[in-house]
Amino acid sequence: MRFRSAFPMLACDDLQRSIAFYADGLGFQETFRFEDGGEPTFVALKLDDGSQLGLGVVPKGGSGIHGMPQRPIAGRFFELCVYCDDVDASVEFLRGLGHPVLVEPADTPWGERIAYVGDPDGHPVMVTAAKA
Numbered sequence: 001m002r003f004r005s006a007f008p009m010l011a012c013d014d015l016q017r018s019i020a021f022y023a024d025g026l027g028f029q030e031t032f033r034f035e036d037g038g039e040p041t042f043v044a045l046k047l048d049d050g051s052q053l054g055l056g057v058v059p060k061g062g063s064g065i066h067g068m069p070q071r072p073i074a075g076r077f078f079e080l081c082v083y084c085d086d087v088d089a090s091v092e093f094l095r096g097l098g099h100p101v102l103v104e105p106a107d108t109p110w111g112e113r114i115a116y117v118g119d120p121d122g123h124p125v126m127v128t129a130a131k132a
Contacts (some may be wrong), residue, residue, distance in 0.1 A: 008053055010056070010078055011056060012056065012057060012058065014120055015041070015043070016040075018120050021120050023045065024107055026047075028081075030045055031044045031052075032044035040043070042054060042057070043055050053080070067101045079122075080119075080126070081128060082125060083128055086129065087105045087114065088125045091117065094127075101117055102118050103115055105127075112131060113128065
């Protein structure tokens with residue numbers, strides 16, 4: 001048996017705010033939407049290279065289908081790495097949209113330029129590119 005793909009999913013306190021961050025801020029396109037009573041409860045998003053991400057609301061009671069609590073977050077939580085063409089310009093764009101910059105752009109010893117911004121639910125998002 002082999003697994004063929006991975007699809008990370010985030011539990012969001014404010015789904016619309018998270019959709020705006022990932023779609024408007026990072027350029028993901030919505031590929032699927034599930035609604036319950038006319039309100040979206042889950043969306044699937046995709047980047048041009050095929051990378052995918054799922055966003056869902058934290059259910060009433062705070063536990064997912066698996067029965068494990070999704071809030072409050074305890075221990076290490078999800079972190080996303082997003083590649084871009086220009087880290088500095090991307091960070092300034094996200095800052096202009098009102099997203100917090102957790103770590104300003106900096107060069108790394110392994111040959112990338114990175115920065116961290118926070119998504120609406122406090123997940124750190126690393127914005128990175130190869131150093132020119």
